[in-house]
Amino acid sequence: MRDTNILHDMLRKNCPHIHARRLDSLMLATEALLDSNQLSLTERGRNMKGPVAAKHNIKRMDRLLGNTAMHNDRHAIYRFHARLI
Template sequence: MCELDILHDSLYQFCPELHLKRLNSLTLACHALLDCKTLTLTELGRNLPTKARTKHNIKRIDRLLGNRHLHKERLAVYRWHASFICSGNTMPIVLVDWSDIREQKRLMVLRALLQS
């Protein structure tokens, strides 16, 4: 996939603190996410484009999601992503919307969109 290659190369270039093995695993997880019908750990593991057995792929996704170093490095990815999106506009308009999931208004969904 061309988009994932561009994403991988951009993250490699602009987020040097992101470890290469974690970046590769993250790219594989993104590839699996594009093929998934549902966003679950097991579904991501089942759709990983590797030759390993399914149980090993599920374990790989589990390790990736629980990786403390990746959680520390995510801020660099967020910074890069925000600067990439907002580079053309120094004052972006952010539209925020929320709606309740349950009738008792105990759970809410918050959605933010960047207006182009």
């Protein structure tokens, strides 16, 4: 099992208030980042796996990074990771 699947399951269980679609997008962004060698928004969008065109994935990354609810959820994610240490 890939580490992102384990991370996805752990975040889903320990941070239940994070919306499921937002968590799915975050995990896709994480996988794209692991597969690419650049941190840019367009590179992450191009490296996302799925049946849609790259421009749609780039737009999905842009919406995820600009999502204010995700910025608010980051504190819960940080707390979860800090508890693991």
